[in-house]
Amino acid sequence: MSASEFESVEASLSKYISPGDLDEVRRILYGKQTRKLDFPQSATDAAAERGFDLQGCVFEASSEQLRLPRIVRVGLIQNKIVLPTDAPVLDQIAALHKRVGEIVEVAAMCGVNIVCFQEAWTMPFAFCTRERQPWTEFAESAEDGFTTRFCQELAKKYNMVVVSPILERDEIHGGTLWNTAVVVSNSGKVLGKTRKNHIPRVGDFNESTYYMEGNTGHRVFQTQFGKIAVNICYGRHHPLNWFMYSMNGAEIIFNPSATVGELSEPMWPIEARNAAIANHCFTCAINRVGTVSHHEFGHFYGSSYVAAPDGSRSPGLSRIRDGLLIAELDLNLTRQIGDQWNFKMTGRYEMYGEELTKAVQNDFKPNIIKE
Numbered sequence: 270m271s272a273s274e275f276e277s278v279e280a281s282l283s284k285y286i287s288p289g290d291l292d293e294v295r296r297i298l299y300g301k302q303t304r305k306l307d308f309p310q311s312a313t314d315a316a317a318e319r320g321f322d323l324q325g326c327v328f329e330a331s332s333e334q335l336r337l338p339r340i341v342r343v344g345l346i347q348n349k350i351v352l353p354t355d356a357p358v359l360d361q362i363a364a365l366h367k368r369v370g371e372i373v374e375v376a377a378m379c380g381v382n383i384v385c386f387q388e389a390w391t392m393p394f395a396f397c398t399r400e401r402q403p404w405t406e407f408a409e410s411a412e413d414g415f416t417t418r419f420c421q422e423l424a425k426k427y428n429m430v431v432v433s434p435i436l437e438r439d440e441i442h443g444g445t446l447w448n449t450a451v452v453v454s455n456s457g458k459v460l461g462k463t464r465k466n467h468i469p470r471v472g473d474f475n476e477s478t479y480y481m482e483g484n485t486g487h488r489v490f491q492t493q494f495g496k497i498a499v500n501i502c503y504g505r506h507h508p509l510n511w512f513m514y515s516m517n518g519a520e521i522i523f524n525p526s527a528t529v530g531e532l533s534e535p536m537w538p539i540e541a542r543n544a545a546i547a548n549h550c551f552t553c554a555i556n557r558v559g560t561v562s563h564h565e566f567g568h569f570y571g572s573s574y575v576a577a578p579d580g581s582r583s584p585g586l587s588r589i590r591d592g593l594l595i596a597e598l599d600l601n602l603t604r605q606i607g608d609q610w611n612f613k614m615t616g617r618y619e620m621y622g623e624e625l626t627k628a629v630q631n632d633f634k635p636n637i638i639k640e
């Protein structure tokens with residue numbers, strides 16, 4: 270079986286591990302078992318008709334005396350491109366709006382409060398090609414491009430925060446391109462945007478050909494459902510990137526991505542999960558599925574998942590099919606685990622701040638003791 274035909278690790282475990290052992294295998298691999306989230310029959314039927322994987326789970330926290338549970342449902346959407354990459358640009362965008370719109374409708378049936386799409390969701394992941402045309406034509410204004418307007422409609426209609434990662438064209442600053450996530454409030458207003466901080470220079474990921482490192486820092490967005498941040502794709506390899514979102518108060522950090530099997534699949538289940546543990550927050554890693562048809566680039570392996578601050582994680586979505594993963598989170602777990610493990614308290618940030626400040630100076634001398 271080829272990598273692009275293999276459904277998921279979870280499906281194989283369920284198929285080949287004896288039922289008696291499966292719970293223990295899952296506990297060791299995935300941490301405290303999450304409860305399965307029940308969906309309305311109409312949602313399950315719609316997902317089956319529309320041909321996507323629908324999965325859901327619940328991360329619980331202990332009850333507290335002074336705070337009510339802070340329950341939020343997040344939805345992670347992974348999808349293939351819909352039309353061939355040589356179809357007219359506007360048709361490709363419209364087809365993706367339609368496809369993702371029908372998945373969001375199911376998310377709404379399941380009570381999702383915050384939905385996040387994959388990186389550069391309105392286009393093929395064409396940055397591997399280094400070609401300019403037609404790919405740069407997919408870029409849009411973050412503030413009032415047609416994709417943002419589409420997301421505003423979804424947000425209002427479903428009372429849902431929408432995180433929409435796009436290729437941005439910033440007309441105010443010379444028509445420059447950016448890799449940006451737009452955060453639309455459930456009121457339908459654009460709450461703001463945040464740009465990809467770390468741009469890959471690995472393998473065929475030639476993104477620095479198109480846009481520069483983001484200049485929006487580590488913004489956190491206060492939504493009605495919790496404080497959220499967006500660490501776009503390659504930023505997940507940078508622990509300090511996650512850390513700074515967390516220092517600014519993020520309770521949930523989304524990681525919309527586009528990455529291929531040979532390059533990163535062994536790292537994928539570890540990085541966002543480790544970030545959830547290290548920063549006492551929830552992380553939501555989303556990867557697209559399929560291939561970029563006209564370029565030999567590799568298989569985008571989906572496998573979107575949610576990780577919790579206690580080290581537990583959801584099952585992954587399919588490696589080969591479109592999907593919607595819904596996780597119900599009790600945000601009280603972030604402080605509960607912080608109080609248990611105290612990483613923020615034991616972090617010695619002043620020491621690292623001082624040492625890092627020295628380490629980036631030209632006259633830095635590494636602290637090595639020699640005989």
Ligand SMILES: NC(=O)NCCC(=O)O
Nearest residue numbers: 469474502503527528533
């Ligand atoms: N989109 C993107 O940044 N991909 C880089 C490869 C990776 O981070 O796995």
